[in-house]
Amino acid sequence: MSELFAPAAVSVSELNALARSLLEENLFGLWVAGEVSNLTRAASGHYYFSLKDNRAQVRCALFKGTAAKLAAPLKEGDHIELTGRIGIYEARGEFQITVSDVRLKGLGQLYEAYEKLKAKLQSEGVFAAERKKALPEHPRRIGIVTSLAAAALRDVVSTLKRRAPDIPVIVYPTPVQGAGSEHQIAQAIQTASNRAETDVLIVCRGGGSIEDLWAFNEEPVVRAIEACSIPVVSGVGHETDFTLADFVADVRAPTPTGAAELVSPDRMESIRKLEHSQGRLKTVLAQRYYDASQKLDWLARQIRHPQQKLAEQRNQVAALKQLLHTGMSNRYRFHVQQWVRSRQALAYLKPDIAAARRDVLLFQTALKQNRQTLLDNRRQRLEKQAVLLDAVSPQHILERGFSVVKNSRGQVIRNAHVLKQGQKLHITFADGEADVRVTSEHKQPDLFDYS
Incomplete structure (x- = not known):
């Protein structure tokens, strides 16, 4: 189962x-x-x-x-x-x-140390592209840091002699492998930087095992290249070899020969460029010469005898004078005709103001008469209304012995029955005013009652 x-x-x-x-x-x-x-x-x-x-x-x-x-x-x-x-x-x-x-x-420990130092330098920005210096196009002197016995030196010198034999070369000799060689390489780079005799510096050596190239992975060499005031080109080992000196250098070359080619202008290439420029210059100058010759021939055909040119100019002046006289005459006649037409139109359109003037004078006379009559009528009417107004004026009534009695709220008292004892009253006379108080509510007899 x-x-x-x-x-x-x-x-x-x-x-x-x-x-x-x-x-x-x-x-x-x-x-x-x-x-x-x-x-x-x-x-x-x-x-x-x-x-x-x-x-x-x-x-x-x-x-x-x-x-x-x-x-x-x-x-x-x-x-x-x-x-x-x-x-x-x-x-x-x-x-x-x-x-x-x-x-x-045993190279595992070396590789571990290499990676640790590389990470440290990278975190400090030692390999940053923005700190790298540009190589001069036409250096006046070229410096080389390497061993005098190195085959790399012969390769570099022969390449420079072939490409730029006119540029002086200064060698800063140093051992490139062995115990303590990193300090001597760093010292040689520092010496080249302090002397400032060259415009560019090659740090190189030939190929070898990783132990042979290890001096170029040491921190003193890296720091010396970083602090160098001269642009540095590294050419250490073969194309497949990479050292920390390659990363910190301003430019890395695959071989010492490649480094020499990078820092030196190619003399033959410069000569070819110069010959090419010379040929182009000759072509341009020849073309300009042909253009100038053609222009000169054309100008020569344009040249005439001064008497002939003077006669032509006189004819032109005479023609212009006649043209100007004709134009001014025509313009004058046109303006005269236009002025006559405008004068005739103005005379035709001028209004007859004699009748209007008579009407205005009659209207002014009538206006004065009517205005005076209106003023007299209004004055008489005003005087009558003034007399009538004076007759019904409260002040005129008060002057006859009457008075106006008001309570504290300003209301006119017309009946004694509404009065109360102790009530405050305000009496207006023909001449002056007074405040009184009611002392009795008894009705006084009529002054004119004799019964």
Whole structure:
């Protein structure tokens, strides 16, 4: 019954493929250290060997393309460190490493120190593009920091002699490898900077192992290049070699010869450019000469005898004078005719104002008479209304002995029955006013009642 639920079996090829996938995905980027043994080189140029230590070994395959990049061929017994694709050779089910890079054992510590110093300098902005100086197009002197015994010096000097034999070269000699060489290289760069004898400085050496080039990865050299006031071109090792001096230099050249080509103008190229410019200049000058000749010929044809030109100018003046006289005469006649027509139109349109003047005089006379009559009538009417108004004036009534009695709210008292004892009253006479108070509510007899 349990066999019914058992998982399906896999084939050997499927097992090896699965194992290879697991190994490649989980063991990527490892460096493995050990000793080379059982080294064989096939006719195709591929290397096959075992990498072992005192307890185990692993099969390795180094293909021809990768082997060609090694500084030196592998030898039996070499102690190396390698990295590559860790997996299984499926055809035989053998665990193996397909090598992609090899370095001598012990270089791992150097590489770690290299990366640590590189990260530190990069965080400080030492490699920043904005701090790099431009190379002069036509340097007056070229400085070289390298060893006098180096083949790189001969390559640089021969290149400069071929390209720019007229530019002086100043060499600042220094050892380029060995113990303490980084300090001597830094001192040579500092000397060149302090003297300021050159317009550009080449720091170079030929190819070699990573240990041979290591002085150019040391901090004193990097700091000296950073502080150098002269543009620096690095040409250390081969094109595949990269040192910290390459990163801090203003320009990196793949080789010392390349550095010499970068800093020097190509004399032959300059001569070719000069010859090309000379040819263009000749062409332009010749064309300008032809243009000027044609213009001169045309001007020569335009030249005439002064008497002929003077006669033509006199004829032109006479024609202009006649034209001016005719134009002025025509304009004068036109304006005279226009003035006559305007005068006739004005006389025709002038109104007859004699009758209007008589009507205005009659109207003015009548206006004066009517105005005086109106004023007299209004004056008489005003006098009558003044007499009538004076007759009904309250003041006139008061002067006859009457008075006006008002309560405290200003209301006129017309009936004694509305008065109350102690009530305050205001009496207006013909001449003056007075405040009184009611002392009795008894009705006084009529002054004119004699019954």
